[in-house]
Amino acid sequence: xxxxxxxxxxxxxxxxxxxxxxxxxxxxxxxxxxxxxxxxxxxxxxxxxxxxxxxxxxxxxxxxxxxxxxxxxxxxxxxxxxxxxxxxxxxxxxxxxxxxxxxxxxxxxxxx
Amino acid sequence: xxxxxxxxxxxxxxxxxxxxxxxxxxxxxxxxxxxxxxxxxxxxxxxxxxxxxxxxxxxxxxxxxxxxxxxxxxxxxxxxxxxxxxxxxxxxxxxxxxxxxxxxxxxxxxxxxxxxx
Numbered sequence: 001x002x003x004x005x006x007x008x009x010x011x012x013x014x015x016x017x018x019x020x021x022x023x024x025x026x027x028x029x030x031x032x033x034x035x036x037x038x039x040x041x042x043x044x045x046x047x048x049x050x051x052x053x054x055x056x057x058x059x060x061x062x063x064x065x066x067x068x069x070x071x072x073x074x075x076x077x078x079x080x081x082x083x084x085x086x087x088x089x090x091x092x093x094x095x096x097x098x099x100x101x102x103x104x105x106x107x108x109x110x111x112x
Numbered sequence: 113x114x115x116x117x118x119x120x121x122x123x124x125x126x127x128x129x130x131x132x133x134x135x136x137x138x139x140x141x142x143x144x145x146x147x148x149x150x151x152x153x154x155x156x157x158x159x160x161x162x163x164x165x166x167x168x169x170x171x172x173x174x175x176x177x178x179x180x181x182x183x184x185x186x187x188x189x190x191x192x193x194x195x196x197x198x199x200x201x202x203x204x205x206x207x208x209x210x211x212x213x214x215x216x217x218x219x220x221x222x223x224x225x226x227x228x229x
Contacts, residue, residue: 044205104154
């Protein structure tokens with residue numbers, strides 16, 4: 001079993017839709033949870049990070065962590081074609097040797 | 113924001129040759145740099161962690177004699193793929209972390225597409 005599971009998609013939505021992207025994980029030691037956006041043939045770009053459980057909002061993006069269920073989500077409101085990319089979740093913990101464990105990424109396409 | 117560059121962005125080499133990829137932090141001092149590889153539709157897999165002035169720490173299953181990492185300065189790390197084979201073809205991405213920042217504060221380079229023929 002992979003430490004981090006993420007549906008690879010592709011996920012196709014119309015412009016303006018609310019997008020929900022999710023990851024589950026098995027290692028209860030994970031404390032820091034990140035979402036990265038990766039455009040084709042580019043390196044990942046950090047979108048959001050959260051520590052422990054709860055919600056965090058930044059503009060159109062909301063990150064949600066439920067440690068009891070080992071489940072994290074990223075919501076994108078009013079999705080735009082420019083949001084079309086692969087979204088990777090990643091997680092780590094103190095004492096984890098600075099190692100990020102990534103999900104496989106979900107490919108999102110926002111259509112006009 | 114912090115900027116990390118990689119060079120080259122794309123390289124094609126013949127089987128058996130060696131290829132060097134550079135990773136630079138342009139506006140901060142990177143005490144730690146990370147090297148990842150990414151296969152199509154797959155996750156980023158950490159290959160090794162390098163700290164400036166120290167030997168790199170390789171992940172299990174990564175051959176240190178094949179993937180030579182040098183982190184000689186606070187702004188430059190290099191990955192050399194020695195005696196490359198077609199199965200080494202992949203997207204190699206570096207990231208850099210400044211000083212005592214948390215591990216999530218890694219800034220990624222744009223990646224290097226390696227094709228071994």
